[in-house]
Amino acid sequence: MADVNPFYLGAFAVYLLIVLGIGVWGYTKTSDVMDFWAFGQEMGPWLATWSFVANFVSAVSVIGFIGAVYGEGYTLMTHTIFGLMLGTSGLYFAVDRVRNLDLLTFPDIIASVTGYEVARPIAGAVLLGNGWLYLVMQLVGASLLVTAITGVPYEYMVWVIGIVFIVYTVLGGLVSVAWTDFLQGTVMVGAVLLALGYMIFDFGGFTAINQQFAALDSAYVHPTGEGAYTAIGIIATIVAFFGTIFTEQNNIVRIAATRDVRTAKLHLAASGVILSIFYSALVILGGATTVALTTSGLAVDNVDSAFPVLITDYVPTGVGIIIILAVMSAILSTTDTRLHSTGITTARDIYSYFRPDSSDDSQLRVSRIATIAFGITATAAAVNPPGTIIELYNFRAVLLTSAFLIPVYLGLYWAGLSARAILASIVTGATLGVGTEIAGGLFGVPSTFIGVGAATLVLIVGHFLLSDTEPKGGTMAGD
Template sequence: MVSVESVNPFYLGAFVIYLLIVLAIGAWGYTRTKTKDDFWVYGKNLGKWLATWSLVANFFSAVAAIGVIGEFAQTGWAIMVGVNFGLALGISALYFVSHKIRELDKVTLPDIVASVTGREYARPITGVILFGNAWVYLIIQLVGASVLVTAITGVPYRYMVWVIGIVFITYTVMGGLISVAWTDLLQGTVMIALMTLAAIYLVVDLGGLTAMNAQFAAIDPSYVTPLGDGTYTLLTVVSSIVAFFGTIFTSQNVIIRINATKDIETTKFHLAMGGVIIGSFFVVTSILGAATGVALNNAGLTVADPDRAFPVLIMQYLPTSIGTVVILGIMSAILSTTDTRLHAIGVTVSRDIYDYFKPGMSDEHQLKVSRTATVVFGLLATAVGASPPGSIFELYNFRAVLLTTGLLIPIYVALYWRGLDGRAIIASMVFGAVCGVGTELLGGELFGVPATLLGVGVAIAVLGSSVATSHLSAVPTD
C-alpha cells in the first residue's frame, strides 16, 4: 500500500498534469492517423522544425538525464571523451550519408539492407537486432522515469513503472509517429529550456564555473582529467567513440525520421540544426553532472547507485520550486525517448519481421500488427523494468555494443560498395553482433580487447575474407 504521508502532492500533481497533456496529444494524433504510412512515417510529410525537435527530444533520454549525469558525478569529465564525442560524430556522419538513404526511398533500416544486399531475408535478421536495441532502450527509459518519479512523489517504484508504461503505450498506439513527433516538440522544448535553467542555477549557487570545477577536482583530482582515474584507457576511449558513433546511424528511429521528412532539404536541415542543438546541450548535461557531484559532496550526501544521484540532488538539495523545473525537464527528456522506442518496436515487428513471413498484408492489417506489437512488447518491457537487470548506463552500453557490432560496418560498406556479395554483408552483421554481444556478456573484454572493437573487427574480417575470396576466384587459371 502507498503511505499518504510519503507522497509529495505538489510533485505528484505536476506529474499527473504532464501525463494528461501527452495523452491529449495522443488522442489528437489518433484523429490524424488514417493509414499505416501515417503511423509509421507521418505520411512522409514531416516538416523542418517538427523533425528537428523530434530528433533532439529523441536523442536525450534517461541515459543523458539520469544515467550520464550520475556517472559523471562519480567519474568526472572523462565520460565526455568517449560518449559525447562519439555521439556528436555520429550525427555529423549521418548528415553526409542521408542523401544515400533518401535515394533508396525506403521506410526502415531493414528495408535498406535488403535493397543494397539483394537478399530479402536480411530484413528479419536486421529487424531482430533493431528490435533488441529498441526494447532494451525502452526498458532504460521506463526505469529512469520510474526511479525519478518515485523519488520525487513518494509513490512506490513498482506502481509508478506500470503507470508510466501504460500511459505511453496508450498514446503511442493511438497516433504513431504523429503523436510521437508532436509530443517530442513539446517535450524537447521543455527539456532544453528547463534543464538549461537548472544548470545555470546550480553553477551560480556553487560560485561559478571555475569555483565549481575547483571543488570537483578537490573531491578527486581524476575527475577533471581527460582519462579519469585509469578506468579509461586510449583503447577503451576509442572503443566508446566507435560504439556511440555507431548507435546514431544504425538506430531504426533515426532512419524512420529521415524517411518521414517531406524532402531532402528538410532531411539535411533537421540533421544540421538538430546537431547544433544537441551539441550545445551536451555542454549543459556535462555541467549538470559536475554540479551534481559537487553539490552532493558539499551537502554530505553519499549515493551508491549512480542512477539515484540526480534524483537525490533534486529532493534533498534543490528548493521545491527549482526542483519542479528540473523534474519537468528530466521527464521531458526521458519520456520523449520512451514513445520513440515504442513506435520503433511497432514498426520493426510489423514491417521488418512479420511482413517477411506473411507478405501481402493489407495496409489495415499492417497497422493493426504495429499497434498490437507496441502494446505487447511495451507491456513486456514494463514488466522487465519493474526489476531491471542492470543500471541505466550498463544497459545503454549493452545496446550500443549490439547496434555497432551488428550493423555499423556492414551497412556503411553496403551503401557505398554495391558490388559486394550480399551474403557477405549479412554474415558480417551476424558474426559481428554475436562476437560483440557475447564478449560484452562475458565481462566486456576478451584478450584485452573491448567488446565493441572486437565485434567490429570480426565484422571487417568477414567482409575482407569475402573480398579476398572473390578476387581469387576471378583470377584466371591456366
C-alpha cells in the first residue's frame, strides 16, 4: 500500500459514490416492473443514444482492445471492430421490424417467430451464459485497473467493485442504468479523445506514432498482421461479432425501451457514428501505448495489463485521472447493463414461463434476486478468471452468433418457417459452436463457421421435414 496514489484513489472513490447516488435516485423513479425493465418504454433519443454507446464500450473495448493492439497490432480493426460496426449498421435496417413487434426481450422475439412459448426459457438459458461471461470480463478489467492504480490487492478490489455495481443496478433497474450510462458515456468518449490527444502531442503527431509502431514490428500496421490471420479467420471473426449486435439481450431491451420506432432508429444511427470515431481513436491509442511502454522499457507479460501500466508508469497524474474515469465509465456502464439483462432474462423469460400467472411484483422481486445472484457468482469467478478478457469476449461472441443469428432473423423474414426447426437450429448452433470453440476449431474450420453452418443446415433440413407436422402461427402458451 506504500505506492498508493491518493489522487487516483480519491477519484475512484468519488466516482463510485456518484453512481451509487444515481442508483438511489433511480430507485425513487422506479414504481413498477416495466420501469425497472424498460424505463417505462419512454426513453428519448438523446438518453437512448448515450446509453447505447456506454453499454457498447466495455472493459473489452478499453483494456482488452488496447491489450490486443499491444500484442497483435492494428489487425483488430480489420476483423473484430469491423464486425461490430457492420452489425450496428445492419441492426439499423432491422430495428423498425423489431420495435414494431412491441416485445421486450430477445426470447420474446423467438417465441413470436416460432409460436412456441418454450423457446423463451431455451433462449434465456443461452443468454444467461453469455451475460455471466460478460460480467466476469468486466470485473476482471475493472479490478486489474484499480489494483494497478491503488495498490489494493486484486482479490479484494474485485469484491468492492462487484458490490457497488450490484447495489445500484438492483435499486433502480434500467432507470439507474440509463442515467449512469448517460454520465459514463459522455465522460468515456471525451476522456479517451483527450488521452489520445496527449499521446499524439507527446510523440509529435499521428504519423510519428505509426512510424515508431511499424518500426517495432512491420506486422503491427498490416491489415492481416502479415499472415497472422487468414482470410477465413478474419471473415469468421467478422461474422461472429456482427451476430452479437443482433442477438444481445440488452440491445433488444434498449430498442423496446425507446418511445417509438423513430427514436429507435435515430439512436442507432447516432450511436454508430459516435462508436466509429471512438474505436478509431482507441486503436490508435493502443498503438501509442505499445510504443510508449516498449521505448520506456515497461513491457508487460499480460497484454491486459498494458493500459493500466501506461496510466501508472508513463502518463502524468492529471492525464491518468482522466483515463481512469474513461475506463471506469466504460466498464461500469456495460457491467450494469449486462447485470440488468440477467435479471430480466431470469424473471421474464424463465420464471414467468413456469409461473405464467405470477404478478408484476413477484417478477420484479425475482429480477432483483437474480441480479444479486449473478453478480455475486460472477464476482467470485473473476477472482481467478478462466482466461484473458479478449479470450472470454471471443467465446461469448461465438455462443451468441452460432445460436441465434440465422434461425431468429431468418424466421423474422421467412413466413411459415418451421418452428421446431428453428428451435433445433438454436440448440445445434449453440452446442457445436461452443464445443468447437473449446476444442480450438475442427479440421482447421473456425468455430463460428461450424456453429452457424450447422445451425443453417439443421434449419433448412428441419423445415422441410417438419413443416407439415406442426401447427403454424400464434403463440402456443405452455407448449
